[in-house]
Amino acid sequence: MAEHNTAEATEAPVFYVTEEEHAHSSTLLGFWIYIMSDTLIFAALFATFGVLSHSYAGGPTPKEVLELPTVALNTAMLLISSITCGFAMLQMEKNNRSATLLWLAITGIFGAIFVGLELHEFAGLIAEGAGPQRSAYLSAFFTLVGTHGTHVTVGIIWLVTLMVQIGRKDLIEANKRRLMCFSMFWHFLDVIWIGVFSFVYLLGVLQ
Amino acid sequence: MTSNASAAHHGEHHDHHLEEGPHGTMKGYMTGFVLSVILTAIPFWLVMGGVLDSTVATSVLVLVFAVVQIVVHMIYFLHLNTKSEGGWNMLSLIFTLILVFITLTGSLWVMYHLNVNMMPGMMTSTPG
Numbered sequence: 001m002a003e004h005n006t007a008e009a010t011e012a013p014v015f016y017v018t019e020e021e022h023a024h025s026s027t028l029l030g031f032w033i034y035i036m037s038d039t040l041i042f043a044a045l046f047a048t049f050g051v052l053s054h055s056y057a058g059g060p061t062p063k064e065v066l067e068l069p070t071v072a073l074n075t076a077m078l079l080i081s082s083i084t085c086g087f088a089m090l091q092m093e094k095n096n097r098s099a100t101l102l103w104l105a106i107t108g109i110f111g112a113i114f115v116g117l118e119l120h121e122f123a124g125l126i127a128e129g130a131g132p133q134r135s136a137y138l139s140a141f142f143t144l145v146g147t148h149g150t151h152v153t154v155g156i157i158w159l160v161t162l163m164v165q166i167g168r169k170d171l172i173e174a175n176k177r178r179l180m181c182f183s184m185f186w187h188f189l190d191v192i193w194i195g196v197f198s199f200v201y202l203l204g205v206l207q
Numbered sequence: 208m209t210s211n212a213s214a215a216h217h218g219e220h221h222d223h224h225l226e227e228g229p230h231g232t233m234k235g236y237m238t239g240f241v242l243s244v245i246l247t248a249i250p251f252w253l254v255m256g257g258v259l260d261s262t263v264a265t266s267v268l269v270l271v272f273a274v275v276q277i278v279v280h281m282i283y284f285l286h287l288n289t290k291s292e293g294g295w296n297m298l299s300l301i302f303t304l305i306l307v308f309i310t311l312t313g314s315l316w317v318m319y320h321l322n323v324n325m326m327p328g329m330m331t332s333t334p335g
Binding site for chain 2: 028029032033036039040043044046047048050051068069072075076079082083086087089090093184187188190191194195197198199202203205206207
């Protein structure tokens with residue numbers, strides 16, 4: 001009887017996770033939660049835009065000021081930069097440093113073209129008197145699109161920083177982890193842009 | 208395809224922990240890219256070409272394509288699945304989506320009714 005008890009005790013079921021938590025795992029999950037909180041910022045800006053999207057105050061309507069061909073080109077730039085970022089990640093998994101750097105550079109260039117086109121669009125709007133102070137609609141437009149553009153700009157700065165780090169320290173574990181976070185951030189910006197071009201530009205021009 | 212691949216990786220239990228991170232494949236990225244191009248081109252074509260006579264139908268289609276493309280990005284570019292990070296990724300996403308839904312519909316709903324019912328010109332014509 002006693003012997004049976006000991007045998008049972010050694011094989012007693014465990015009701016908690018015995019494996020150790022991996023440190024990198026919490027970084028990626030934490031970064032994901034940051035992205036989710038950033039999504040909420042954009043949700044608030046989209047809601048604001050939705051509420052104010054007809055408050056023209058006698059000023060220009062979306063149909064009069066927005067140029068869809070530019071937006072289509074912009075969308076293409078961001079989408080291409082998204083796929084090249086994916087290629088950089090694939091090369092990173094193969095530990096191919098120079099190819100990773102090359103794809104990251106291409107990603108950055110397409111991102112920079114996107115920001116350049118957007119700034120050009122903003123400058124054009126402001127020049128024709130459709131600046132953010134003209135109407136509630138334009139305030140909301142500049143805030144929402146501008147916040148996205150700021151994110152992309154910060155992403156490019158982060159990208160360049162990572163390229164310098166990889167150049168100096170090679171593809172070490174820490175740099176790989178940073179690259180994974182960056183790629184999540186970059187793809188997330190493309191997801192937000194889907195909302196922007198559909199909700200702000202396409203639906204705006206339709207009305 | 209992608210979720211199967213990453214599930215297989217999880218099963219192998221590498222000690223080399225980075226291997227458990229989100230994984231993409233060339234095929235997955237290309238599938239996502241091609242789908243995204245199609246899902247972007249169609250709404251732009253609908254609006255710029257004035258394909259449909261009904262504005263409402265076009266609007267609904269544009270939004271549907273946007274939602275589908277967001278799902279495509281989530282699966283093929285962000286490698287999201289129900290298993291990553293022990294399900295916490297998906298749980299936080301669902302939580303966020305609920306908050307996004309409340310923020311958007313709540314704001315639009317409340318502000319629309321305030322606008323309709325409480326604008327100075329409307330006060331006299333609205334009973335009680």
